[in-house]
Amino acid sequence: MYGNAYIDPNDKAAMMLAGEDPQKLAEFEARIARGEKIEPKDWMPKEYRKQLIRMIEQHGHSEIIGALPEGTWITRAPGFKRKLALMAKVQDEVGHAQLLYSAAETLGKSREAMINDLITGKSKYSNVFNYPAYTWADACIIAWLIDAGAIINQVANAKGSYGPYCRALDRICTEESFHLKYGHDNVVTLATGTPKQRELVQAALTRWWPPIMHFFGPSDKISNHTEILMKWKVKMATNDDMRQQFLNMYVPKIWDLGLTLPDPNLKKNEEGKWEYTEPDWEEFKRVINGGGPCNAERLAVRRNAEERGRWVREALNTADSKYMVPLA
Amino acid sequence: MIKSLDPRVNRAAIEEENSIEPLKDLDQWETYEVFHQKRRGDQHMHVGIVHAPNAEMALIFGKEQFGRRGLSVNIWVVKTRDVFTTDYEDSDIFETVPEKQYREAGGYKVMDKINKFKKGL
Numbered sequence: 292m293y294g295n296a297y298i299d300p301n302d303k304a305a306m307m308l309a310g311e312d313p314q315k316l317a318e319f320e321a322r323i324a325r326g327e328k329i330e331p332k333d334w335m336p337k338e339y340r341k342q343l344i345r346m347i348e349q350h351g352h353s354e355i356i357g358a359l360p361e362g363t364w365i366t367r368a369p370g371f372k373r374k375l376a377l378m379a380k381v382q383d384e385v386g387h388a389q390l391l392y393s394a395a396e397t398l399g400k401s402r403e404a405m406i407n408d409l410i411t412g413k414s415k416y417s418n419v420f421n422y423p424a425y426t427w428a429d430a431c432i433i434a435w436l437i438d439a440g441a442i443i444n445q446v447a448n449a450k451g452s453y454g455p456y457c458r459a460l461d462r463i464c465t466e467e468s469f470h471l472k473y474g475h476d477n478v479v480t481l482a483t484g485t486p487k488q489r490e491l492v493q494a495a496l497t498r499w500w501p502p503i504m505h506f507f508g509p510s511d512k513i514s515n516h517t518e519i520l521m522k523w524k525v526k527m528a529t530n531d532d533m534r535q536q537f538l539n540m541y542v543p544k545i546w547d548l549g550l551t552l553p554d555p556n557l558k559k560n561e562e563g564k565w566e567y568t569e570p571d572w573e574e575f576k577r578v579i580n581g582g583g584p585c586n587a588e589r590l591a592v593r594r595n596a597e598e599r600g601r602w603v604r605e606a607l608n609t610a611d612s613k614y615m616v617p618l619a
Numbered sequence: 620m621i622k623s624l625d626p627r628v629n630r631a632a633i634e635e636e637n638s639i640e641p642l643k644d645l646d647q648w649e650t651y652e653v654f655h656q657k658r659r660g661d662q663h664m665h666v667g668i669v670h671a672p673n674a675e676m677a678l679i680f681g682k683e684q685f686g687r688r689g690l691s692v693n694i695w696v697v698k699t700r701d702v703f704t705t706d707y708e709d710s711d712i713f714e715t716v717p718e719k720q721y722r723e724a725g726g727y728k729v730m731d732k733i734n735k736f737k738k739g740l
Contacts, residue, residue, distance in 0.1 A: 366626065592621075614645055619667075
């Protein structure tokens, strides 16, 4: 599960390459153009390292925080089989965070530093997880459609240029395919069930549609900055392209179930492009900056977990431990 | 206290302003490189890392992280700092003469010689 990383569009493209060795930069770009991967100890531009750390770290945080709204429903999942499946899914999400943190670590930021930046609110995570899962149906919609969005993003990023991130994403995408099928199965069960079940799933879908439309982020500004990140294969597709891909794959599946979406303007035009009401980006900004219904709770829960587990971690530590940046 | 829709959060009785001391270095321990064997007879392959306080815990975390779908029959772990590596910057050490037929089976064509020899008999 994942939210699109937020890349600051105000960074000036000219600043990006300031002070870089032109010959090394040319070799680096040629390697990427040949389709070769960059590995941790390779020379890389400062901006490449910075943007990748930010992106992979946010992706890791999203996995950890994303486990919270779904984890809520483990104790109340309807039936033993659903409970087992949801526990497995939530464990996978936390496992994905471990893989992603490891990939970010190879770029030189320690896991402690990443956790500190998360719990102080300095680092962001996917905005969708600042909304609560009111009912079991919300958890089902998350598992199906948020994971579907995540897969579109992750499949694109798995073709990026940084070796450790690509390897982590390959492993993650394999596991996500179970999440997607599991989520779809849950939604289909509700949508083809009793009137009460249909009502539950329709209400959850209506609630989650605005955050889902926010999921891929605002339209990218076409800037030199974005162009360079795309040339370096840090960013693999524009936010709008990913949103179109998502709508194209999932709106028909939603309509197939006789469910409705709360956007009267949603339709596919003659050119095959999806038209929709522009999402409320002011709301998106308000929530990402701390104003959502669950921001405070998410971080308080995370801090609580770190604090209450601290004595265990300390008790297990040994005097001769020594940190070294992981190899790959 | 945080008032949540999540009963687990309410039970944990979490203060709203629960700022904590930042994590110190090595709070998350050091890292171990993990290798797993998919089936008996296969070679062990590097699959990633885990953070762990000792080798026993690294094996437990390694199994949980990389073997939870039953895709492994055996796991090795080794401290990252105990692994010696070559440098990508020195990749030229792997460069060699372009013509290496002499160390390939296909570099040896004996049938031509045998046939020629037989004709001459």
